[in-house]
Amino acid sequence: MRQLQELRHEFVEFIPDTLESGVLYISIPYATTTHLCACGCRNEVVNPLAPHGWQMTFDGRSVSLSPSVGNWSFDCESHYWIRRGRVDWAGAMERDRIDAGRARRRMDIDRDLSGTTDETPKGLKAGWAQRMGAFFRRK
Numbered sequence: 001m002r003q004l005q006e007l008r009h010e011f012v013e014f015i016p017d018t019l020e021s022g023v024l025y026i027s028i029p030y031a032t033t034t035h036l037c038a039c040g041c042r043n044e045v046v047n048p049l050a051p052h053g054w055q056m057t058f059d060g061r062s063v064s065l066s067p068s069v070g071n072w073s074f075d076c077e078s079h080y081w082i083r084r085g086r087v088d089w090a091g092a093m094e095r096d097r098i099d100a101g102r103a104r105r106r107m108d109i110d111r112d113l114s115g116t117t118d119e120t121p122k123g124l125k126a127g128w129a130q131r132m133g134a135f136f137r138r139k
């Protein structure tokens, strides 16, 4: 298996039954793109074009897809960008960065959560306790 470095685009109406490796098939009428996984595993990758799906850019010569193509459901778990007909592979470093980003976001969330309890004005807390106390006394 050899990782492809480029994909040639082909505008089609219907996605053909037999896909050729190295070709990104784009169907405008059906707003979808299909290609064989660029890692060479020959799994079929379908990227529907939609406002919340993928966006395709055609500069008159080459095609870009965004966001990146992440084939997490395949054994290869390949992850790459298709930019101007080139396949830009997300390296291991990129993956670490993504994980690091996730960890950072988690820390931010933890900070936010602890921050809210720390920064709650004392009066508000007391007021709440009083209300709760009143509530229990009423019973």
Ligand SMILES: [Zn+2]
Residues within 6 Å of the ligand: 037, 038, 039, 040, 041, 042, 043, 071, 074, 076, 077, 078
């Ligand atoms: Zn693959």
